Amino acid sequence: QQPVQSPQAVILREGEDAVINCSSSKALYSVHWYRQKHGEAPVFLMILLKGGEQKGHEKISASFNEKKQQSSLYLTASQLSYSGTYFCGTVGMDTGRRALTFGSGTRLQVQP
Amino acid sequence: NAGVTQTPKFQVLKTGQSMTLQCAQDMNHEYMSWYRQDPGMGLRLIHYSVGAGITDQGEVPNGYNVSRSTTEDFPLRLLSAAPSQTSVYFCASSDFSEQFFGPGTRLTVL
Secondary structure, eight states, X not given: OOOXXXXXXXXXXXXXXXXXXXXXXXXXXXXXXXXXXXXXXXXXXXEEETTSOEEEOTTOEEEEETTTTEEEEEEOSOOGGGOEEEEXXXXXXXXXXXXXXEOOOEEEEEEO | OOOEEEEOSEEEEOTTOOEEEEEEESSOOSEEEEEEEOTTOOEEEEEEEEETTEEEEXXXXXXXEEOOSSSSBOOEEXXXXXXXXXXXXXXXXXXXXXXXXXXXXEEEEO
16 A cells, blocks of 8 residues: 655745655555656665664655654755655565555755 | 666557567666656556566556566566556666666657
């Protein structure tokens, strides 16, 4: 089942913060976050694993609540380059820990 | 190190035609997958493979076939193209954490 992302869209001014949420109805092994700019392929930002391990970029932070099967991506001091569509992808405990199911995305626009 | 490559970049088909989308990776990843992305939508998993000779269906497998004879290549075959298959197709490979996406193939079926 597809994870649910919120909000669907957000507009920020440079320097403002944003939080994007992702929730799943099934038990998760990991949550992935990607950013996609218009006409381009998705680019990896962060992975959060069951048990607390995280791998990602320095300026991006995220959390994973294993009890609630929810993840949040925190974008602080936003820059124009942060604009794009953010997708969470989830790997369920029942899918051999490989197949990613993506949410429908959150469109983020950062204005000067 | 080219990463994940896809060919062609653009393709126009007529209803009923068949074709193969090519995908190759040079990172020695075991896991590869195919997604389709419709306008304004997220990515939906079509098929995936956890190694040479092993494939499995994703969320939307109907109308598509895959095979994995080598670690490097993972082609996607459209058996009889339909207008509903108009989409952007992304291939990805993974080292069990980060998924690396190819540049995509824009397919239009008339």
